[in-house]
Amino acid sequence: MYTAREFFRVLIMARSSHGDTTRHNIIMTALALYAERGLDGVSLRTISAESGTRNSAAAHYHFGSRLGVLEAVVTFITNYTRPAFKAGLDATEADAHPSLRAVVEAMATPYLSLAVTPDWGPAALRFMAHLNADNTPDVVQLMNKHFRPDVERIELQLHRVLPDVPRDILRIRLAITFVNLIHGAAEIDMLSNTPFGNIRPDNNTLFNCFVDYVEGGLSANPVGR
């Protein structure tokens, strides 16, 4: 397994050898540190120092505040994941009779692709997991700004393909699905260390396994109603 700490060492090495800009270095350093220590456990000063710049106020200079840094990291991650997500969802919206599976695959792709993205992907998932679990107003606002339109599009498509699931139940299931995908993808490495030994299959089987599960969960008969 690639722990956050190991990742961080790799990152430092990669950065030194690639000569990236200070701004990019700060984003990647913040991603690694927030992933490892949580959103409240890292100061801008620490990020600046660990990013390799000599200016201890560099993170503040470039991004203004902790929220500015968080937003830059989110933007970096979504710039990477959004094209595939958007393509999947565009296709679903254009389809007169889309399948539930197509919607779920569009939802799942960003998370599971990060899980297999070398170096920074798993840390990005842990970062997103922290962000998703943070209920403070500024972080909620940041998440809404970046993800509300996507979430609304997904919910509309799910309602199209699952018209019989009551809308309020569907939305709770959608929230459960995001928890499932973010944390499931972030903790994929745990599959190599279960009470049944190493049960991690190839990535394709794993992707299908997640999609099957989510499809089953979203479309389940609402017994509790």
Add this chain to the structure above:
Amino acid sequence: MYTAREFFRVLIMARSSHGDTTRHNIIMTALALYAERGLDGVSLRTISAESGTRNSAAAHYHFGSRLGVLEAVVTFITNYTRPAFKAGLDATEADAHPSLRAVVEAMATPYLSLAVTPDWGPAALRFMAHLNADNTPDVVQLMNKHFRPDVERIELQLHRVLPDVPRDILRIRLAITFVNLIHGAAEIDMLSNTPFGNIRPDNNTLFNCFVDYVEGGLSANPVGR
């Protein structure tokens, strides 16, 4: 929402007024601090200091090591959750034709009951989430020691009620289910702050919603095979 920090303040007040023992204070303090800062972010010295004892080595004295403290916290939590879990699973095992729902309810009860346990329940879930995501050998060993027999019993019952799901796929789905229940329960408060507003239902509806979802996920047709 009850943040870890708010919880911690409540805990401190509760402790002061109840006059619990040093040992119990250390366990509850460790639970709160680990939940908030992660398993690597808290020293035994910090736990001792925050627990209100004057002996800065108290955590080390009572539990020997970080692993000893982690184990004491796990034991405290499972002593609380195991009776209901065991009753549900015992009933399933004794039933000649148990339902999938009965197995899932036995699995889900510990997590969702912690979510509604005042004061320390949500922090216990965040603690368990950290523990579950930690792939270091000593933590994996601790988790196996405490949970392997339970997990094996659950897996066997799931195989009984879902004989058509290939065993390797069933085990991956079981792992996904644990992620889903731990993090879902730990992040229940996020349901009051979604892109669709506050969608949190009453606890009974929410419990059924989780059970429906997990039942659907575990029993889904394995399309990916």
